[in-house]
Amino acid sequence: MCRCFARRAEVVCDSASFSSFPSDALPRNTTMLTIQYTNISSITEQHLNRSLTDLRELHLFSNRIQNLGPHLLRGLPKLRALDLTDNQLSVLPADVFSHAPLESLVLKNNRIEMASDDWLAENGRLTWLDLSGNRLTKIPATLFRKLPNLDNLDLPNNRLESVPVNSLDALTKVERLNFCNNKIETLDAEAFRQTLNLTHLFLSRNKLQRLQQTLFQNLTRLQHLSLDENRLQTVAPGSLDPLVSLEEEGLDLSGNPWTCDEKVRYLWRWINKNKSKVLLPEMVVCAAPPALTGRSVMSLTESEIKMAA
Template identity: 60%
Template sequence: MMASWCALAFFCLAFFCHGAQSCPLHCKCYYRSTEVVCNDSPLTEYPSSGFQRNTTLMTIQFTNITSISEHHLSATPMLKGLHVYSNQLQNLSSHLLRGTPHLDTLDLTGNKVSELPADVFSHAPLINLVLKNNLIEKAEAKWLPDNSNITWLDLSGNRITQVPAALLQKLPHLDNLDLGNNRLEKISANSLDSLPKLERLNLRNNKLSTLDASIFQNTHNLTYLFLNRNKLQKLPQNLFQGLDQLSVVSLDDNQLSHVPAGFLDPLSSLDEEALDLSGNPWQCDGKMAYLWRWMLKNKDKVYLPESVICAAPPSLVGRSVISLKESELNL
């Protein structure tokens, strides 16, 4: 009988203690995982009370929050991940992360951030920083401390017109850089020199018309390269020289009519179906000889090789490059 009473008392104590645990208004708290989720709620301000001190993961999405300050985050000093998706964020305070010394992931996807103050991402050991789909026009070095720990930086879906070389110099450990869906027209020759560990580079859907021959000279670990949906017309012969780790390359939907002889020879590590050349206006004349021969020899490495189509001359329009014969190329 005594054992039963003890068990009942323990159950009641556990129940009432759990019920007494606080949680921010309009949010759900998962105590075992120390997670707080505020989803599709009428919040207009970042919650600054009701948190458990040991909260490690915070997700706020589809609310009307417009700003976050250092004061707000000081309520969760053990925070490791902060995900603020698809809200109305416009302002972040300087020294935002001073009260979160354990934060390694910050994701601000889908907000209305256009400018950020100095040291906004200092004071925390960030590894993953995502600023995707905002209104940023210029990515600045003043955001970060020197020798940052960030390995993953996503600036895609903004309005950036220049590769932020000064910012990248503060990221010696970066292995993923996403600048896709911006307004880049040119990349200076030394922009990526400070990124020796870079493995994945996304430049898709910009306005690039050419690339400097030495742009990748210090990125020997580059494995995934996305250059599709730009305006590339000509590429230097030795663009891929020294990139013997490249396994995926996307050049589709550009303005390429030819590639120089030897251009694809360094790509010995390409995966199967990993090179996309479709959606370009290929000129199927004598200058196409190199690409034609390379494709016949490496057909298994080309993604949908039948989709690499001649745009000229008129007699060959619509023909796939690999279906051509020597006589048709006037070799």
């Protein structure tokens, strides 16, 4: 029920008839193990450390895993990547990922309600953490402090309501932050003050109503920024000026209820000056006043803006 690829020391098991981890049957030189679409519901340290000391990648997606044993990865000194996408995990024990030199940890599409700093050891090697598609309402800053090498953080499709002040300060190497499809209403003016290497920031489909004027002041390397489908009515003068590295079509502002009165003047000028950097600029449209509803911001005239004031 498994397939072995001797040349690259890979084993793939994808039979629904599996209900327990096939520890005893795995070749000792296995470096990549994939177990998917099975009925396995629990995995412990004892399942993994019998003969898998050379394991570098462990892919466990689309099973029925509800429980992970404590110290799960003890005995896997070479493990770099762990993928637990599409399982039924909700609560994870302390030290569950702390014993292997993980660089990539994917916990996408589970039922996790709370992320904990005790999952990981201090000063880990993790560069990619994916917690998307869970039930998180907040992320402790203490977890991020254990991730000094992180360059990719995925948190979309959760229930996050805020990004706590200073919570991202430890992520000085992060290049990609994804907060899409959450419930974030506000962002502190210094939320990204230490994320100087950020190149991609995704904030689509939240509940943002306003942006602090200095929010992006340190993001001079940012190439892509998505702010579409929020509740933004205006942007503060000067707030987009630090984004000097935006790529062509790198900024998405569509799907917001822009108010096209005197306060839209800065946005109007910025879009017309940087039209190539805006994705579908004609879709950045006015929601008010009634006389301008449906008009694209960039199509407005000076006199129309004055009359709407």
